[in-house]
Amino acid sequence: xxxxxxxxxxxxxxxxxxxxxxxxxxxxxxxxxxxxxxxxxxxxxxxxxxxxxxxxxxxxxxxxxxxxxxxxxxxxxxxxxxxxxxxxxxxxxxxxxxxxxxxxxxxxxxxxxxxxxxxxxxxxxxxxxxxxxxxxxxxxxxxxxxxxxxxxxxxxxxxxxxxxxxxxxxxxxxxxxxxxxxxxxxxxxxxxxxxxxxxxxxxxxxxxxxxxxxxxxxxxxxxxxxxxxxxxxxxxxxxxxxxxxxxxx
Numbered sequence: 001x002x003x004x005x006x007x008x009x010x011x012x013x014x015x016x017x018x019x020x021x022x023x024x025x026x027x028x029x030x031x032x033x034x035x036x037x038x039x040x041x042x043x044x045x046x047x048x049x050x051x052x053x054x055x056x057x058x059x060x061x062x063x064x065x066x067x068x069x070x071x072x073x074x075x076x077x078x079x080x081x082x083x084x085x086x087x088x089x090x091x092x093x094x095x096x097x098x099x100x101x102x103x104x105x106x107x108x109x110x111x112x113x114x115x116x117x118x119x120x121x122x123x124x125x126x127x128x129x130x131x132x133x134x135x136x137x138x139x140x141x142x143x144x145x146x147x148x149x150x151x152x153x154x155x156x157x158x159x160x161x162x163x164x165x166x167x168x169x170x171x172x173x174x175x176x177x178x179x180x181x182x183x184x185x186x187x188x189x190x191x192x193x194x195x196x197x198x199x200x201x202x203x204x205x206x207x208x209x210x211x212x213x214x215x216x217x218x219x220x221x222x223x224x225x226x227x228x229x230x231x232x233x234x235x236x237x238x239x240x241x242x243x244x245x246x247x248x249x
Contacts, residue, residue, distance in 0.1 A: 003028040005037050006092040009056055011106050023048040023092065024056075034074060034081035034093065035060055038107075058107040065221060068156030072097055072107050078161040078219055098161045111157055117173045118155070121200045123180035125189045137188035150183040150229065152222035159216035159226060171205030175216045178207050179229040185236065198233075198240040207234045 004025045012019040025048050026040035038058055045055040060070040063082045070081040073096040075089060086093070101109035127133065139147070153176060160166045160174045181197045184190035201207045210230050217226045 005032065005040075005086055007037055007041070008092045008094045009107070010094075010096040011056065012097075012103060014105055015103055022053065028086070032086040034072075034084040034086070034089075034095065035063060035070060037086065037093070038081070038095075056107065057105040059109075066154055068154035071156045071158055071161070073099075073161070078158045080156060080221060083221070098157055100161050100163075100166055101157065109157075111155065114155055114157055114160065114174065114176060117177035118180060120173065121177045121181050121197050122193050123177070123184055125184065125187055126193055127189070139188060143186055147183055147186050149222075149224055150179055150186075152224055153179060154222065156221065158219045158221060162215035162219040164213050164215065165209065165211040170209070172209040173200075173205045175210070175226045175230060178210070178233050179224060179226055181207075182229040182232050182236075195240065198237050201233055201237045202241060207237055210234075 005028050007024045007026070009022055009024065010019055011022050024041050024046075026037050026044075029036065035058075038056055042055045045053050047053050058070065058072065058081070060082060061067040062069070065080050065083045068080070071078060072081055073094075074081065074084050075094050078098065081095075095107060097103055097107045098109050101111050101113065104110055155176060157176075159176055163172075163174065165172045166174050178201065181201055185194040185197055207230060212227075212230070214227055217224075220226060
C-alpha cells in the first residue's frame with residue numbers, strides 16, 4: 001500500500017471571506033518537509049473528497065531556514081515549514097497561518113508591520129557614501145560574542161506570533177525590533193544613532209510594554225537570547241531617560 005501524507009489546512013480566500021478546513025492526501029517521499037507536501041498539492045490540487053480546488057497559497061524562498069518567509073503554525077506550533085520534516089510530525093499535519101499578521105490568503109500573511117518596526121528603530125548603520133570610509137572599525141572580541149547571536153534574526157515572526165502582548169489591541173513593537181536596537185547600538189558606527197533608537201523605545205509600545213511572558217525565546221528558531229536583549233535595552237532606556245531628564249539630552 002502506498003504511503004501517504006495527510007494534511008488538514010485552514011484556508012481562507014481573504015480577510016473578507018469565511019475560513020474553512022480542507023484535507024489533502026499526497027504521496028509520501030523520503031526526507032519530505034511541509035513545503036514538499038504543499039508543492040505536491042500545488043501540482044495536483046485535489047482534496048480528499050476528490051474535488052479539484054484552487055492550489056493552497058503559502059510563501060517560501062530560501063528553503064533552508066534563512067529567509068523566514070515560510071513561517072506558519074504547524075500542529076499548533078509556530079515554526080518554519082522548510083525545516084519541519086514530515087517524519088517528525090504527527091498526522092494529519094495541521095497547517096494554519098500566523099495570527100498576528102494580516103492574512104493575504106490561506107497560509108500567507110503580510111509581515112509589513114514587522115519591517116515597519118525595523119524602520120522605526122533605525123535597524124541599520126548610517127553610512128552616506130560621500131567619503132572614503134577606510135578600514136572598518138575594530139570590534140572587541142567580547143562585543144563580537146554578544147552581537148553574533150543577535151544578528152541571526154531572519155524576521156520570521158515566530159517571536160511575535162508567540163507573544164501575548166503583540167496583537168492588534170496593543171501598540172507593543174515586539175521583541176524582534178528590540179533585539180535590533182541592542183544589536184546596532186553595540187556597533188561602533190551604529191552607536192552614532194543610539195539615542196534615536198532609545199527614544200523610539202521610550203515611546204508608547206516600546207520596551208517597557210513587554211509583559212515578560214518569555215514565550216519569544218522558547219520559539220525562536222535561531223536561539224537568539226531575546227530576553228537578554230529586552231533586559232539590556234530596558235536598562236539602557238532607563239539610563240537614557242534619566243540623562244534626558246537631568247541634562248536635557
